[in-house]
Amino acid sequence: MPELPEVETVARGLRQAILGRRIVSITLGKTDFIDDPMALEQHLPGRRIEAVERYGKFMLLRLSAAGTNGNLSDDAAKQASLLVHLGMTGQMAPSPAEKPREKHTHVCMLLDDGRELRYTDARRFGRIAYLAEAPLAEELTRFGADPLEVGKEQFAESIRGRRARIKALLLDQRVLRGVGNIYSDESLWRAKIHPAQLGENLSRKQAETLWRALQKILRKAIVLRGSSISDFLDAEGEPGEYQRRHRAYGREGKACQRCKTVIRRGMVAGRSSYFCPKCQPAPYGFVVSPLPKRAATAAAEKMERTRRTAKSRIKMGQKGSDLPY
DNA sequence: CGTTGAACCTGTTTGC
DNA sequence: TGCAAACAGGTTCAAC
Numbered sequence: 155m156p157e158l159p160e161v162e163t164v165a166r167g168l169r170q171a172i173l174g175r176r177i178v179s180i181t182l183g184k185t186d187f188i189d190d191p192m193a194l195e196q197h198l199p200g201r202r203i204e205a206v207e208r209y210g211k212f213m214l215l216r217l218s219a220a221g222t223n224g225n226l227s228d229d230a231a232k233q234a235s236l237l238v239h240l241g242m243t244g245q246m247a248p249s250p251a252e253k254p255r256e257k258h259t260h261v262c263m264l265l266d267d268g269r270e271l272r273y274t275d276a277r278r279f280g281r282i283a284y285l286a287e288a289p290l291a292e293e294l295t296r297f298g299a300d301p302l303e304v305g306k307e308q309f310a311e312s313i314r315g316r317r318a319r320i321k322a323l324l325l326d327q328r329v330l331r332g333v334g335n336i337y338s339d340e341s342l343w344r345a346k347i348h349p350a351q352l353g354e355n356l357s358r359k360q361a362e363t364l365w366r367a368l369q370k371i372l373r374k375a376i377v378l379r380g381s382s383i384s385d386f387l388d389a390e391g392e393p394g395e396y397q398r399r400h401r402a403y404g405r406e407g408k409a410c411q412r413c414k415t416v417i418r419r420g421m422v423a424g425r426s427s428y429f430c431p432k433c434q435p436a437p438y439g440f441v442v443s444p445l446p447k448r449a450a451t452a453a454a455e456k457m458e459r460t461r462r463t464a465k466s467r468i469k470m471g472q473k474g475s476d477l478p479y
Numbered sequence: 480c481g482t483t484g485a486a487c488c489t490g491t492t493t494g495c
Numbered sequence: 496t497g498c499a500a501a502c503a504g505g506t507t508c509a510a511c
Contacts (some may be wrong), residue, residue: 156504186487211505242505243489258489277488279505318481327506334504383504384491403504424483426502448493 156211156240158301158332159375159396160386164246165208167389168215168271171248176202176266183260187241187275189283197234197284198263210297210331213238213246214290234286237293241279247272247389297331301368304330310361313353320356320364321349322423333368336381336403339428341367343402348434349422355437374399402428407449418442419449 156164177198185191197220205216215236238246243258251270255262261273261282273282285293299308312329313320323329324338333341342349344367347360356364380386380394383404387393397404401411406419410430419428420442431442 160504239505242503275488276490277503277505279487279489281506316480322482325505336504381504386504421483425505446493 156244156380156386157334157337158208158211158372159337159378160380160388160394161211161213161240161332162208162376163380163388163394164240165206165213168213168246168248169206171389172203172265172269172271173206174202174204175269175271176200177271178264178266180264181262183258184278185260187260187278187280187282189281189285193284194236194261194282198236201234208332209294210300210327211239211334213240232286234284235290237281237283237285237290238273239281241275241277241281243277243385244273244275244280245387247387247391297327298329299331301330301332302372304365306362306365309365310358313361313364314356314358316353318353319349319423320347320351320353321425321427323353324368325423325425332372335425335427336383336400337368337371337375339403340371340401342434343428343430344371346433348436348440349427349429350420350440351437402430404428407445416445418445 177200180195180198182188182191182194188194198217200220202218203215204218205214207214207216215238217234217236219233238244240246248265248269249272251264251268255272256274258276258278259272259274260278263271265271273280283293298312301309304312309330313323316323318326320342321338324333324341325335339349341364345360345364347356347364375381375394375396378395378399379388379392381396381400382393383397402417405417405428408417409415410417410433413430413432415430415432417428418431419426420440421427436442
């Protein structure tokens with residue numbers, strides 16, 4: 155579910171909702187996605203949540219040092235953090251303690267104001283880890299630059315020196331931290347670059363265009379509180395709005411909003427990838443699989459819908475939205 | 480260095 | 496209608 159804009163949205167919501175709260179107790183459900191479940195039970199109660207940060211697709215709940223009354227181990231007395239990755243279906247949000255727990259709720263932290271901070275994750279592709287300072291620092295070294303902070307020269311270098319497909323590079327968290335399947339396709343569409351192009355074959359200009367597209371799209375998506383495709387909800391339980399602005403992702407069979415060519419889907423870097431075959435020229439040898447029936451009719455249906463709503467808009471004298479749906 | 484496919488797990492949508 | 500296959504915002508690992 156969550157890429158950089160969605161995680162940023164959740165982190166901001168949590169910052170608003172739970173900053174300064176103390177964790178009173180913790181209840182665990184299934185724990186196969188938690189690094190060391192006992193560490194959570196042991197170290198979280200009594201800790202205060204002092205900051206909520208985002209690092210790529212991770213959230214970091216910074217915890218107060220444990221009590222200094224001498225009967226705690228050195229390890230527990232130091233600064234520590236709760237590292238949270240939402241995987242595909244993870245959600246983290248505060249909830250009234252008396253509210254029944256949603257299905258797949260696997261972590262419940264009772265807070266000192268009576269609410270519970272709950273983590274739900276149907277597929278359990280997420281990850282939660284309690285980490286002291288040193289192991290956390292070690293963990294974070296595995297990731298590349300934040301796409302909102304990286305300079306265009308550094309971005310261009312990290313892309314243009316590689317033979318891998320640009321889509322694989324954008325998705326590689328060691329190259330950039332935070333980009334996933336939606337925002338890689340959206341930025342490639344905007345930059346008019348085919349996902350299967352090799353990094354080393356991008357011109358400096360193309361790399362810079364892509365850098366700009368990524369920044370624009372990620373920032374706009376954060377303002378619109380992320381993309382809600384099926385079930386993404388932020389810390390207030392609200393869906394995002396960015397899915398209305400998708401130009402490629404999920405639009406197979408629909409018209410490209412620049413050139414009206416039908417958007418196609420193919421597998422690149424092991425992921426469904428959406429692109430405009432005209433705006434984003436494929437590298438030599440890239441084969442586009444045929445349009446499935448459901449998508450083949452989508453473009454025609456969309457035209458029909460647009461025509462109808464345009465007509466009714468005129469009839470009713472209303473100003474229409476410029477959004478496709 | 481790269482790519483591909485499978486695995487992890489559950490839920491929803493699509494196809495026949 | 497019903498059931499099986501395909502698909503899903505992520506990451507990791509083995510095999511080639």
